[in-house]
Amino acid sequence: MTQRLTTRLRELLAGPRALMAPGVADPLFARIVVQQGFDALYMTGAGTSATRLGMPDVGLLTLTEMADNAARIVAASQLPLIADADNGFGGPLNVRRTVQEYERAGAAALHLEDQVLPKRCGHLAGKQLVSKNDFVAKIHAAVDARRDEDFVIIARTDAIAVEGFDAAIDRALAYKEAGADVLFVEAPSQAQLPDIVPRLDHPVLYNMATSGKTPFLKREEIEALGFKLIIYPNWMMLAAIKAATGVLQTLKSEGTIASIAPEVPSFQQFFDLVGMQDVRALEERYGVPEEARTNY
Numbered sequence: 001m002t003q004r005l006t007t008r009l010r011e012l013l014a015g016p017r018a019l020m021a022p023g024v025a026d027p028l029f030a031r032i033v034v035q036q037g038f039d040a041l042y043m044t045g046a047g048t049s050a051t052r053l054g055m056p057d058v059g060l061l062t063l064t065e066m067a068d069n070a071a072r073i074v075a076a077s078q079l080p081l082i083a084d085a086d087n088g089f090g091g092p093l094n095v096r097r098t099v100q101e102y103e104r105a106g107a108a109a110l111h112l113e114d115q116v117l118p119k120r121c122g123h124l125a126g127k128q129l130v131s132k133n134d135f136v137a138k139i140h141a142a143v144d145a146r147r148d149e150d151f152v153i154i155a156r157t158d159a160i161a162v163e164g165f166d167a168a169i170d171r172a173l174a175y176k177e178a179g180a181d182v183l184f185v186e187a188p189s190q191a192q193l194p195d196i197v198p199r200l201d202h203p204v205l206y207n208m209a210t211s212g213k214t215p216f217l218k219r220e221e222i223e224a225l226g227f228k229l230i231i232y233p234n235w236m237m238l239a240a241i242k243a244a245t246g247v248l249q250t251l252k253s254e255g256t257i258a259s260i261a262p263e264v265p266s267f268q269q270f271f272d273l274v275g276m277q278d279v280r281a282l283e284e285r286y287g288v289p290e291e292a293r294t295n296y
Contacts, residue, residue, distance in 0.1 A: 059118030197226030
């Protein structure tokens with residue numbers, strides 16, 4: 001029997017090492033994560049907003065759009081997916097539906113944040129928070145709503161930027177009491193990092209965001225601080241933006257892509273990445289005539 005992705009994530013989080021989850025925004029990037037041998041991946045809300053809307057992460061995406069993206073990423077990767085679920089897209093009843101839709105999509109975990117509607121990216125200014133009690137109610141709703149007891153509920157607080165570090169710890173402790181499996185204190189500074197895990201005494205997520213507000217530490221350094229899960233939200237996308245910009249600049253200045261052709265994946269490497277060998281195996285299995293099978 002195939003192990004559930006939720007159960008696999010629980011096992012990874014219980015392991016001796018901090019789990020690294022590269023951020024992806026679509027199934028193509030998810031396949032690259034698989035190709036490179038990672039054990040889990042993260043669906044970035046900012047990346048999803050960028051790829052689906054070409055807009056910043058300011059709460060414009062809907063629950064169904066986010067859940068649909070999660071389902072496509074899981075289908076392409078078959079890895080445990082930790083997925084951004086913003087603030088649950090409303091109140092406690094909305095949170096219940098959010099958990100159920102993410103479970104149906106195949107995600108292994110989601111994180112909810114204690115911001116008001118419309119939310120902001122955790123590393124942007126202008127954030128506002130719901131009350132601690134209101135968010136505790138949302139965590140209770142999330143825990144009650146899950147059908148799979150191994151589905152991981154991550155509670156994120158954005159309180160450092162709004163109410164200060166001690167208030168963020170106080171909120172996180174309340175979310176722990178409400179049943180959150182993992183805690184996520186957003187955008188701590190270098191000086192604040194050593195105090196987080198000892199004060200929470202619970203599995204904690206480290207967000208290696210690109211803003212630079214939280215330092216770019218090595219995995220071993222993050223493990224030494226006690227964190228159990230590390231997400232890298234948009235690094236692959238930023239690298240792709242730089243590479244794509246370079247291609248277009250070359251095309252515009254040289255009028256040809258000949259000079260960069262040897263530097264990018266080949267036609268065959270691209271199709272193999274997106275599953276060509278699986279397609280060929282299935283065509284053989286189901287008796288597609290050899291002359292009609294997909295080939296290079």
